[in-house]
Amino acid sequence: MKINTLDKTLFSIFTCLNNFSVQMDLSKLKKRPSYPFETIAVAVSFSSRCEFLLAEAKRIADTCAANLILLHVGEKTSEKEQVLDKLIAKSGIDTNKSRLIWMEGEPVDTILQLCKLNIVDLLILGALEKENFLKFYIGSIARNISRRAKCSVLLFTHPSTKPQKFKKFIVNGVDNPKTIHTINTALYIAKHFKVNDVTIVNEVEVPGLAMTIAEDSTAPQTKEIKKNFEEESEEILQTIIEKCDVGNVSVSNKVLKGKPGYAISKYARDKSADLLIINSPDTNLNLFDRIFAHGIEYILADLPCNVLIVHSRV
Amino acid sequence: MVKLAHSELIVLLLSISAMLIISRIFAELGKKLKLPVVMGELIVGIILGPTILGMLYPDVFNYLFPRTGNIPIALDGIFSLSVIMLLFVAGMEVQLSLVLKQGKVAVYTSMFSMVIPFFTGFAVAWFFPEIFSISNEPEPKLLFALFFGTALSISALPVIARILMDMNLFKTNIGMVIIASAMFNDLIGWLIFSFVLSLTNSSTHGEHLSLWYTIAYILGFGLFMLTIGKKIIDKTLPWMQSKLSWPGGVLSISLGICLLSAAFTESINIHAILGAFIAGIAFGDSVHLREQAREIIHQFVTNFFAPLFFVSIGLKVNFIENFNPLIVAIVLALAFIGKVLGATIGARLGGMSKNHALAVGFGMNARGAMEIILGTLALNAGLISKPIFVALVIMALVTSLTSGPLMKRFIDK
Numbered sequence: 264m265k266i267n268t269l270d271k272t273l274f275s276i277f278t279c280l281n282n283f284s285v286q287m288d289l290s291k292l293k294k295r296p297s298y299p300f301e302t303i304a305v306a307v308s309f310s311s312r313c314e315f316l317l318a319e320a321k322r323i324a325d326t327c328a329a330n331l332i333l334l335h336v337g338e339k340t341s342e343k344e345q346v347l348d349k350l351i352a353k354s355g356i357d358t359n360k361s362r363l364i365w366m367e368g369e370p371v372d373t374i375l376q377l378c379k380l381n382i383v384d385l386l387i388l389g390a391l392e393k394e395n396f397l398k399f400y401i402g403s404i405a406r407n408i409s410r411r412a413k414c415s416v417l418l419f420t421h422p423s424t425k426p427q428k429f430k431k432f433i434v435n436g437v438d439n440p441k442t443i444h445t446i447n448t449a450l451y452i453a454k455h456f457k458v459n460d461v462t463i464v465n466e467v468e469v470p471g472l473a474m475t476i477a478e479d480s481t482a483p484q485t486k487e488i489k490k491n492f493e494e495e496s497e498e499i500l501q502t503i504i505e506k507c508d509v510g511n512v513s514v515s516n517k518v519l520k521g522k523p524g525y526a527i528s529k530y531a532r533d534k535s536a537d538l539l540i541i542n543s544p545d546t547n548l549n550l551f552d553r554i555f556a557h558g559i560e561y562i563l564a565d566l567p568c569n570v571l572i573v574h575s576r577v
Numbered sequence: 578m579v580k581l582a583h584s585e586l587i588v589l590l591l592s593i594s595a596m597l598i599i600s601r602i603f604a605e606l607g608k609k610l611k612l613p614v615v616m617g618e619l620i621v622g623i624i625l626g627p628t629i630l631g632m633l634y635p636d637v638f639n640y641l642f643p644r645t646g647n648i649p650i651a652l653d654g655i656f657s658l659s660v661i662m663l664l665f666v667a668g669m670e671v672q673l674s675l676v677l678k679q680g681k682v683a684v685y686t687s688m689f690s691m692v693i694p695f696f697t698g699f700a701v702a703w704f705f706p707e708i709f710s711i712s713n714e715p716e717p718k719l720l721f722a723l724f725f726g727t728a729l730s731i732s733a734l735p736v737i738a739r740i741l742m743d744m745n746l747f748k749t750n751i752g753m754v755i756i757a758s759a760m761f762n763d764l765i766g767w768l769i770f771s772f773v774l775s776l777t778n779s780s781t782h783g784e785h786l787s788l789w790y791t792i793a794y795i796l797g798f799g800l801f802m803l804t805i806g807k808k809i810i811d812k813t814l815p816w817m818q819s820k821l822s823w824p825g826g827v828l829s830i831s832l833g834i835c836l837l838s839a840a841f842t843e844s845i846n847i848h849a850i851l852g853a854f855i856a857g858i859a860f861g862d863s864v865h866l867r868e869q870a871r872e873i874i875h876q877f878v879t880n881f882f883a884p885l886f887f888v889s890i891g892l893k894v895n896f897i898e899n900f901n902p903l904i905v906a907i908v909l910a911l912a913f914i915g916k917v918l919g920a921t922i923g924a925r926l927g928g929m930s931k932n933h934a935l936a937v938g939f940g941m942n943a944r945g946a947m948e949i950i951l952g953t954l955a956l957n958a959g960l961i962s963k964p965i966f967v968a969l970v971i972m973a974l975v976t977s978l979t980s981g982p983l984m985k986r987f988i989d990k
Contacts, residue, residue: 469747470756471738473868474670477875478614478735478883479604488742495748525864546680554804557674561864 297444297575298451304332305387315422316389317354322426331361336370371407383414390418392566406563410548418570429456433531434540436463436500441542444575446507449540459513465500466523524561532567543574592641600884615946622891659886661853662878665835668857675757682927687761689923690941691730694915699726723773731766732759733945740981755940771851777958807859814865827870899963908968916942936987943980948973
C-alpha cells in the first residue's frame with residue numbers, strides 16, 4: 264500500500280523547526296478563508312466507529328475535491344498498521360490522494376499542531392452525543408480539540424459506512440463578525456451536497472428583561488418591548504443573509520427565544536437536523552465555561568446531531 | 578399559639594393595603610416623571626411614617642403602625658419575607674456565564690468596579706471612623722469598614738437594566754458589559770455582606786463563629802448551590818414544568834426552594850438573604866426555566882413584596898431628623914469617585930475607548946434598590962446608625978437618577 268507516512272523521525276524534525284514552521288504556517292493560516300476545503304484531516308482511533316468515520320471522511324473529501332490526511336496519535340505497531348490498512352482499503356480511500364500521519368504525543372496538542380503544520384481546513388472527528396459527567400468536565404479529546412482548534416471541526420455523532428445524505432442544515436446567525444463566514448461555509452457545503460433546507464437561526468436572550476419590565480411596564484409596553492427585540496434580531500439576521508452568497512440554496516430564517524447555544528441546539532434536535540453549523544468560540548474556553556455554561560458549551564454538553572464548528576480565521 | 582386579635586387583624590390588613598395602594602399610585606405618578614418606582618415607594622414610606630404622618634397626625638400613625646402588641650411582629654415577619662423574596666429575584670437575574678461570555682472587558686470592569694470602591698470606602702471608614710460616629714475599637718471599626726466598602730461597591734441591576742433599555746443600549750457591547758459586571762458585583766457584594774452580617778451576629782449574640790468557619794461555610798454553600806444544586810434544579814425543572822400544575826407548580830416549588838435555602842443559611846449563622854440570593858442564581862440560570870414562569874415570579878415579588886419592603890423603610894426612620902449633610906456629602910462623593918473611577922479604569926484596561934469606558938463607569942454607578950436593601954439589613958443588624966442609613970438611601974437615589982443622563986453625555990460623544 265502506497266501511503267505517504269510521516270513517522271516519529273520526521274516529527275522530531277518538525278519539532279526542532281517548531282518555532283519557525285509554526286510562525287510560517289500561522290502566517291499562511293491567517294485570514295485564510297474557511298472554505299473551500301482544500302485539505303481535510305480525519306483523526307483515526309482504533310475504536311469500533313473508526314471504519315464509519317473513514318467512510319464519512321472519504322465522502323466529504325471526494326465531494327469537496329479535497330486532499331485527505333489521516334491522523335493517528337499513538338504508538339506505531341505492525342498490528343495497528345495492518346488493521347489500519349484494512350480499514351483504509353474497506354472505506355475505499357484513494358491512497359494516492361491521501362496521506363497517513365502517525366505520531367506519538369499528547370493527543371489534543373499533537374492533532375492541533377499537525378492541523379496547523381498541514382494547513383488543514385477541516386478536521387473530522389468522531390464524538391459521543393454525551394460524555395459522562397466527569398469526562399465532560401475534564402474534557403474529552405474531541406471536545407477539547409473543538410474548543411481550541413484553529414481550523415473548522417466536524418463532529419460526527421453517528422458515522423456510518425453508508426453515509427446518509429445531508430438534508431437539513433441549521434446554521435447560527437448570531438450578531439458576530441464570524442457569522443457571515445460561518446453562513447458562507449454552510450452554503451458552500453450545502454451547494455456541494457445539494458442540500459436545500461438551510462435554516463439560519465438567531466437567538467434572542469435579554470438578561471434582566473423580566474426584572475426590568477416587572478415593576479413599571481404595562482401589558483402593551485411589555486409586548487412592545489419584546490416585539491422590538493425580536494424585530495431587531497430579525498433585521499440583524501436579514502442583513503447578514505443579504506451579504507451571503509446564497510445562490511440557489513433555499514434559505515429560511517428563524518428567531519428563537521432562549522439562551523444562545525442551548526436554544527439552537529434544542530431547535531436542531533427538534534427539527535432532526537443532519538448538521539448544526541456554528542461559529543468557533545470567541546474566547547479560550549476552560550473549566551469555568553463548562554460549569555457556568557454558555558454558547559458552544561451547551562452544544563458540546565449534549566450534541567443534538569453532527570456539528571460543524573467553523574473557524575473563520577478573521 | 579398566639580393569635581392576632583380581631584381588631585389587630587383589621588389594622589394589619591388596613592396598613593398593608595394602605596402601603597400597597599398608595600405606593601402604586603406614587604409609582605405610577607413617578608413613572609410619568611421618569612422616576613424609579615422605588616423612589617415612589619420610599620416617599621410613601623416617608624409620608625406614612627414618623628417623618629410626616631407621625632408628626633402631623635400621631636394618632637393615625639400609631640393606629641396604623643403600632644409599636645407594641647402583635648402587629649409589629651406580624652409586619653416584621655412580612656418585611657423579612659419580603660427582603661428574602663427580593664434577594665431571590667435579584668439572584669434569578671444573575672448569569673455568571675455572561676461575565677465569561679463577555680470576556681476580558683467584563684472581567685476587568687467587574688473587578689475594578691468592585692475593588693476600587695471597596696477599598697475607598699474601607700479606607701475612609703477605617704482611618705476616619707469619627708466622621709460616622711463609629712467607635713475606635715478594632716472590632717466595630719472593622720465591621721463597619723467592611724460594610725461601608727461593600728455598600729459602595731454594590732450595583733443595582735434592575736435600575737441599570739431599565740436605564741439601558743430606555744437608552745436602547747441593552748443589547749450593545751456597552752450594555753452587555755455593564756449588565757455582566759453588575760451581576761458579578763452583586764454576587765461578590767452579597768457574599769461579602771453575608772460574611773459581615775455573620776460576624777456582626779456573632780459579636781452581638783456572643784455566638785463566636787470563627788472567621789475561617791464563616792468563610793468556609795459561605796464559600797462551601799455558594800459552591801454547592803452553584804454546581805450540584807444548580808444541576809439538580811436543571812434536571813428537575815423540565816419535569817416540574819410538564820407534570821405539575823402550570824404555572825402554580827413551578828411558582829410554589831421555586832419559592833419553597835428559596836425559603837428552604839434561606840432557612841439553611843440562617844441556621845448556620847449566615848444571614849437568610851444569602852441562601853435566597855444563591856438559590857435565585859441556581860434557579861434563574863437554568864436553561865429550562867420558562868420565560869413565563871420567570872416573569873410571574875418577578876411580577877409577584879416586585880409588585881407585592883417590594884412595595885411593602887420599601888415603604889417599611891420610611892416607617893422605621895425619620896428622614897428629616899436623621900439627615901446629616903456632612904455624612905450625605907461624604908457618602909455621595911465616595912460613591913461617585915470609587916465606582917466611576919473603578920469601572921472606567923476596568924473598561925479602559927479591557928480595551929474600551931475613553932468615552933465608552935466613562936459611559937460604563939456612570940452606568941455602573943446606579944445603586945438603586947439593592948443599596949437600600951443592604952442599608953436596611955445593616956441598620957437592622959445594628960451595623961450602622963440612622964444618619965448613615967439615610968445617607969445611603971439618598972446616595973442610592975441620586976446615583977440612580979444621574980446614571981442615565983451622565984451615561985448619555987459620553988455615549989453621544
